[in-house]
Amino acid sequence: MFRLLRYFSLTSGLALLGVGLILVLVYRQTSLDAMVETVERENVGLSRALANAIWPKFSEYIKTGAPEDSKALRNRPESNVIDLLTKKLTAGLNVVKVRLYRLDGLNVYSSDFSEMGRIASRGSVFAESIRDARPASKFETVETITGISGKRTNRRIVESYLPVLGKDGTVEGVFELYSDATDRAEAISQRVTFLSIGLVWAFGLLYWLLFAVVRRADRIIKRQYYDLHQEVSDRLQAESKLLNALKEAEHANTAKSQFLAHMSHELRTPLNSIIGFAEIMAKEIFGKIGNKKYQEYASDIHGSGSYLLNLINEVLDVSKVEAGAMEINESYINLKDAMRECAAMMMEEAKKVDINLNLEMADNLPEFRGDPLRLKQIFLNLLSNAIKFTPAGGTITLEAGLDGSGGIRISVADTGIGISAKDLNRILLPFEQADGPMENSVPGTGLGLALTKSLTELHGGELSLTSDPGAGTTVTLHFPSDRAMTAQHELPLGH
Numbered sequence: 001m002f003r004l005l006r007y008f009s010l011t012s013g014l015a016l017l018g019v020g021l022i023l024v025l026v027y028r029q030t031s032l033d034a035m036v037e038t039v040e041r042e043n044v045g046l047s048r049a050l051a052n053a054i055w056p057k058f059s060e061y062i063k064t065g066a067p068e069d070s071k072a073l074r075n076r077p078e079s080n081v082i083d084l085l086t087k088k089l090t091a092g093l094n095v096v097k098v099r100l101y102r103l104d105g106l107n108v109y110s111s112d113f114s115e116m117g118r119i120a121s122r123g124s125v126f127a128e129s130i131r132d133a134r135p136a137s138k139f140e141t142v143e144t145i146t147g148i149s150g151k152r153t154n155r156r157i158v159e160s161y162l163p164v165l166g167k168d169g170t171v172e173g174v175f176e177l178y179s180d181a182t183d184r185a186e187a188i189s190q191r192v193t194f195l196s197i198g199l200v201w202a203f204g205l206l207y208w209l210l211f212a213v214v215r216r217a218d219r220i221i222k223r224q225y226y227d228l229h230q231e232v233s234d235r236l237q238a239e240s241k242l243l244n245a246l247k248e249a250e251h252a253n254t255a256k257s258q259f260l261a262h263m264s265h266e267l268r269t270p271l272n273s274i275i276g277f278a279e280i281m282a283k284e285i286f287g288k289i290g291n292k293k294y295q296e297y298a299s300d301i302h303g304s305g306s307y308l309l310n311l312i313n314e315v316l317d318v319s320k321v322e323a324g325a326m327e328i329n330e331s332y333i334n335l336k337d338a339m340r341e342c343a344a345m346m347m348e349e350a351k352k353v354d355i356n357l358n359l360e361m362a363d364n365l366p367e368f369r370g371d372p373l374r375l376k377q378i379f380l381n382l383l384s385n386a387i388k389f390t391p392a393g394g395t396i397t398l399e400a401g402l403d404g405s406g407g408i409r410i411s412v413a414d415t416g417i418g419i420s421a422k423d424l425n426r427i428l429l430p431f432e433q434a435d436g437p438m439e440n441s442v443p444g445t446g447l448g449l450a451l452t453k454s455l456t457e458l459h460g461g462e463l464s465l466t467s468d469p470g471a472g473t474t475v476t477l478h479f480p481s482d483r484a485m486t487a488q489h490e491l492p493l494g495h
């Protein structure tokens with residue numbers, strides 16, 4: 001897990017330390033720069049005063065007359081006069097040393113007489129001040145310096161080179177002033193120390209505040225993480241339980257379907273014998289039974305047996321569909337003939353209960369590519385339902401036609417009791433029946449519609465149900481155009 005607190009303490013601690021250091025260093029450097037600038041400005045003023053005092057009398061001596069030998073220079077009266085003037089003008093100031101250079105770098109005068117006659121280094125700040133004709137300074141720490149007022153140790157010195165400009169604006173000589181800035185530098189160091197202490201406190205407080213906030217956030221995140229972890233593992237456990245239950249249910253369902261398929265198959269053989277023998281007896285094929293009652297019983301056995309066989313066949317079909325084992329044997333079916341045949345088979349039953357059965361078929365009805373037995377099973381299921389749930393005097397219409405995209409639309413509409421909206425979806429599932437007085441009085445298993453829907457879907461079609469309770473029901477089957485075999489499809493290749 002991400003260690004927020006540890007990362008925060010490390011990174012923010014380092015960041016605050018870095019920012020603090022940068023602030024202190026920037027403050028120290030700008031203070032020192034400002035201090036050097038101030039001292040330089042003071043030195044410029046002093047150098048002007050010195051030039052005003054020295055130049056009128058000694059400008060020629062300085063520019064050309066001064067000897068180059070250091071001993072000779074020390075002995076020249078001009079050196080003493082310049083020294084007197086310098087000491088007078090620098091009295092009480094922080095200036096510890098004054099040098100005066102000729103343009104070629106010869107030290108014509110120095111408040112430390114032993115230095116006179118030396119040559120200034122050309123690459124130094126000295127050369128820079130001549131070249132630019134303006135003052136140039138540097139700040140340094142010197143261990144010992146022999147100044148106007150004696151020897152000093154460990155000094156912070158601002159060393160300024162100050163060019164002296166003649167009337168025509170050209171540089172005629174350069175003063176070098178050493179100003180003792182130790183006190184000012186120490187004041188700056190003190191301020192830097194105060195600033196550092198202040199920053200340590202301020203940043204320390206800030207760090208502590210942020211640390212407290214982050215520590216709290218870290219605890220909340222950890223708690224939420226553990227809660228979430230707990231919840232996820234609970235859910236995973238529940239999911240795996242659900243999956244197991246689902247597997248068990250699927251397994252049980254498959255076992256049920258297999259059992260039903262086996263049972264149905266096993267039941268059909270003896271049932272066929274029962275139906276066959278009952279029929280032989282009812283028709284008295286091998287001679288008179290004698291008592292009329294026996295003959296009636298034999299007919300009843302035949303009727304009940306046929307009903308049972310039909311039921312078993314449906315159970316077997318539903319089991320096959322559920323196990324994915326239902327197959328259809330396709331061929332080209334004359335749709336009109338198939339519809340007529342089914343209508344004729346149901347006509348007698350419809351007449352018995354005074355129901356009008358109509359057939360409406362479009363002229364351009366194509367051949368249907370599908371399983372002829374299954375297609376008839378579909379029609380018979382729908383027609384028998386319509387007869388079962390339509391009261392006497394009603395009408396049933398079996399209709400077929402083409403839709404706009406060449407698909408086939410077949411519908412069975414009745415003017416029966418209808419189905420309430422709440423039952424519409426449910427009754428399409430196996431063993432489901434609508435609730436109502438009529439459903440209880442008519443025989444049925446709730447398998448017919450489910451099977452019809454599955455058989456339609458096996459042909460690539462769709463079954464839809466619309467109903468108006470009390471006014472009637474329409475079941476519509478819609479098959480795609482690839483099920484419709486128009487005359488054109490049957491033309492041999494090459495036409």
Ligand code: ADP
Nearest residue numbers: 385386389427433434444445446447448449473
């Ligand atoms: P069964 O008719 O054997 O009960 P079905 O699956 O064919 O089984 O039908 C399921 C239920 O749907 C029926 O019990 C009935 O409640 C309802 N039903 C089917 N067709 C119609 C119809 N044409 N009119 C009214 N109700 C119908």
